[in-house]
Amino acid sequence: MTRELFDQALIEEATKKSGLVWVRGAGAPAARALWHVWHGGAVCLVGDGPGEQPLTGLADGGSAEVTVRSKDKGGRLVSWPATVSELAPGSAGWEAAVAELKGKRLNAPDAEAMPQRWSRECRVLRLVPAGAPAPLPEDNLAARPVPTPATTRQPVPAALPRLLTRRRRKK
Template sequence: MTEEEAAAEIAGVMKKAGLVWLSWNGGRPAPAWFAAVEGSYVVLADRSGGTEQPLPGLADAGTVQVVVPAKPATNRLAAWTATVRRLEPGSEEWTTAAQVLRTERLNASELDKQLDRWKTEADLLVLEPTGELTETSGSFDATPRAESPPGSPATTRGKRPITLHRRAWRRPKLS
């Protein structure tokens, strides 16, 4: 597959996606929302543990594996490799990408302060396709991808709550 064909395939599958799964430096894949800006794909990554999407270490990664899921989340459309480039805050390219991301953001709060917050607390990262498609329709990797859930401070509740009246042991007949 030539580089132009790969770019066309990537553009086709990215139009169908609302989010992608990113994997870098051998780490666990993380979901990320993105926006298409002039043939590249821009991701907002939180830098300081703030309110944006947490993608720790992505700004320092040289390359990233991008997995595009199909609408039923159990399938994949494609997987491709991209290089990561950080946009300099305040530059013309950063402003263009930030405006596009701002319109794509579905649950934004404090719209009037959003761009200023992104300049100080987040990185705008450009994912540029290298032309390497690792998985496409008809040629998927068959290795199992099941992983154990990440650790969490959440615990179970303990014993069941007290009920005031007896619970019905049988379901009532419908007719």
């Protein structure tokens, strides 16, 4: 097996099995975790619309770096360069990608009308592998999370632990 075929198989299998990929577009300050599907030899993404993931730094004809994590341990498996292309709404490629993406979209408020909303308000991108995977880094590359409007849960009310540990009264 040649090295190119091995690299292609590694990228495809790791990306298919991962629920998230970390993508850093050209000029973006940091990578973002994005949900995706592997379809037709590329990562397909949808976003930049209301209620959808941001696709910061990803432009049609641009480049990106994709890092795939392990589904069970969450560690880095492989990083690879990609070329970005935006699919035109209604095209055959767009329809095929959206059919795959629709099945993977969790918690959609409008499951049946989602493709129409995506065609009006969102972008569908393909990230095609464009070279050999990058070697794994020597250090851990830990970085602060990217700022987001998402919030964590509120503090536990003070009375909750007492309510949970209170025993039932015997009759």
